[in-house]
Amino acid sequence: MNQANSNLHGVGVQVRGLQKSFGGQRVLKGLDFDVQPGEIFVxxxxxxxxxxxxxxxxxxxxxxxxxxxxxxGESIRSGDVLSKYRLAMVFQSGGLLNSLTVGENVGLYLSEHRLKPPEEIARIVNEKLEVVGLAGTQEKMPSELSGGMRKRAAIARALVIEPQLILYDEPTSELDPLSAVIIAEEIVSLNQRTGVTSLVVSHDRELAFGVADRVAVIHEGRILTIGTPEQVRQCAEPLVREFLSAGFKRNSS
Amino acid sequence: MFQNIGEMVILFWRTLLALPQTWRQRQKVFDQFFEIGNASLLMVCILSFFIGGVIALQTGPVLVERGLASAVGGVVGIAICKELAPVMMSILIAGRIGSAMAAEIGSMRVYQEIDALRTMNINPITYLVLPRLVAIAVALPLLVIFSILVGWLGGALVSVANTRIDIPFESFFTTLDDVVALKDVVNGVFKSFIFALVVGTVCCHQGLITRGGPRGIGRSVTKAVVNSIVLIVLFDYILTRILLR
Known part of the structure; x- marks a missing residue:
């Protein structure tokens, strides 16, 4: 686990028997797992x-x-637990509002909740964009950014909330390897700087084993295995082995 | 269908509850208001002028032949202010602005922008629906007042220019003034206010329940416009029955 866990900035998450169906199709079939405060869980x-x-x-x-x-320890169904803790999510597509500039997107949480005066918001936006390597893009529209830049802008927007739990949905999908590395480094450095609990969902094996404190492998709504990257690599479960070793080999004949 | 109606009623109720937030969202209300006016004013002007002209052209010769030339101004005036301006402008706004609302909110739904708002504890109803509903509820009645005036002008000019009607400009408005009371104009404007709430609610609701990709957005836009028009005509009958009492 990362060094910043000592300050316990992040929150712990427990998932208990989670089930969900859509139109008769069972998507989640009773998930159980814990995420420790300050952990990067993939x-x-x-x-x-x-x-x-x-x-x-x-x-x-x-x-x-x-x-x-x-x-x-508090159920998200009870009262305003979701607003009590600061949660942020980085969507697969970035989820930036296309009608706003990058700067407005990053400062949206602060401006909509009137948490800071406009000058202070502008300063924080500049600071967060600089952290993710996007300084000077405040006035650009999301459509003017590349896929990797959009995701980094989404991370900057999440940082503004100063989250205790940050969720990443496929953070490296649709990205070239170099951009994927930048995003992975960003996830780790954010976790080390702030101690935020990070929950990353991905099918990118390199990302998972590169950033994770612990990894869970999920298949058809069930968890097949949970453990440190090394433990998961050693897992004997056939579906896990198949997923981890899958690769394309061109048949020369 | 009943589920959709129920959802629309809930959406409208939640938007009403969010009304105290209007001042905080005033910039968005103003942006939407400007968008509605900017996008519609010229079309409202052309449409209203020719509607007024056509009503004069259809009714004028018939009335004049029967010695009822003094009724032309009144007939055109009443038809435009009580029925044609509110209904036609509402249908125009449903097609021009309602479709844009459904498409924009639908696109935000499909591309996870609304999910992103929710994760930031920003209520999509306050952020997206409230400004649009307030703007359309203010803009449409104003457009209808403008439409009534332009429609009357169109009717008057056609009545002057057409040799089979041939009524002087002042005489047209004198007879219109004799027949049309302020209450008639207020009734028409009130109807347009209700139609604005219908169009705004239907189109925002369709946007919010959009599923799928670009095809889903297209479907939502079509449904938003068609449902708005059907409900405008339905509410028109109900309101006319109530206001005639």
Whole structure:
């Protein structure tokens, strides 16, 4: 686990028996796992295994059919737990508002909740954009940014909230290897700087084993294994082995 | 269908509850208001002028032949202010502005922008629906007042220019003034206010329930405009029955 865990800035998450179906199709079949405060926890699995649906449950965008999610021991179903703790999510597409500039997007949380005066918001936006290597892009529209830059802008927007739990949905999908490395470094450095709990959903094996304190492998709505990257690599479960060793080999004949 | 109606009623109720936030969202209300006016004023002007002209052209010769030339101004005036201006302008706004609302909110829904708002504890109803509903509820009645005036002018000019009607300009407005009471104009403007709430609610609701990609957005836009027009005509009948009492 990372050094910043000592200051316990992040929050712990417990998922208990989480089930969800869409139109008779069971997407989550009773997930159980804990994420420790300040940990980088990566959920890996093939497309359609229920990873993104799980993330949506964690931020209250979906209601579970059964089971519960606890943040610091409090159910997100009870009262205003989701507003009590600062949660942020970096969406697969970035989720930037296309009608706003990058600067307005990054400062949206502060401006909409009137938490700071405009000059202070502008200063914070500049600072957060600099942190993710996007200084000087405040006036650009999201459509003018590359895929990697959009994701970094989304991370900057998440940073403004000073989150205690940050969720990343496929942070390196659609990115070239160099951009993917920058995003991975950003996830780790953010975790080390602030001690934020990070929950990353990805099918990118290099990202998962590169950044994770612990990894869970999910398949068809069930968790196959949970452990440190090394433990998961050693896992004997055939589906896990298949997922981790999958690769394309051209048949020369 | 009943689920959609229920959802629209809930959306409208939640927007009403968010009304105290209007001042905080005033910049967005103003932006939407400007968008509605900017996008519609010229079309409202052309449409209203020719609607007034056509009503005069259709009714004028018939009335004049029967010795009822003094009724032309009144007939055109009443038809425009009580029925044609509110209904036609509302249909125009449903097609021009309602479709844009459904497309913009639908696109935000599909591309996870609304999910992003929710994760930041920003209520999409306050942020997206409230400014649009307030702007359209203010803009449409104003456009209808403008439309009534332009429609009357169109009717008057056609009545002057057409040799089969041939009524002097002042005489047209004198007879219009005799027949049309302020209450008639207020009724028409009130109807347009209700239609504005219908169009705003229907189109924002369709945007918010958009599923799928670009095809889903297209479907939402079509449904938003068609449902708005159907509801405008339905509410027009109900309101006319109530206001005639």
């Amino acid at each position: 959920i890996m699995g093939p497309s359609g295994s229920g990873k993104s649906v799980l993330l949506k449950h964690l931020v209250g965008l979906e209601e579970p059919d059964a089971g519960d999610i606890l943040i610091q």
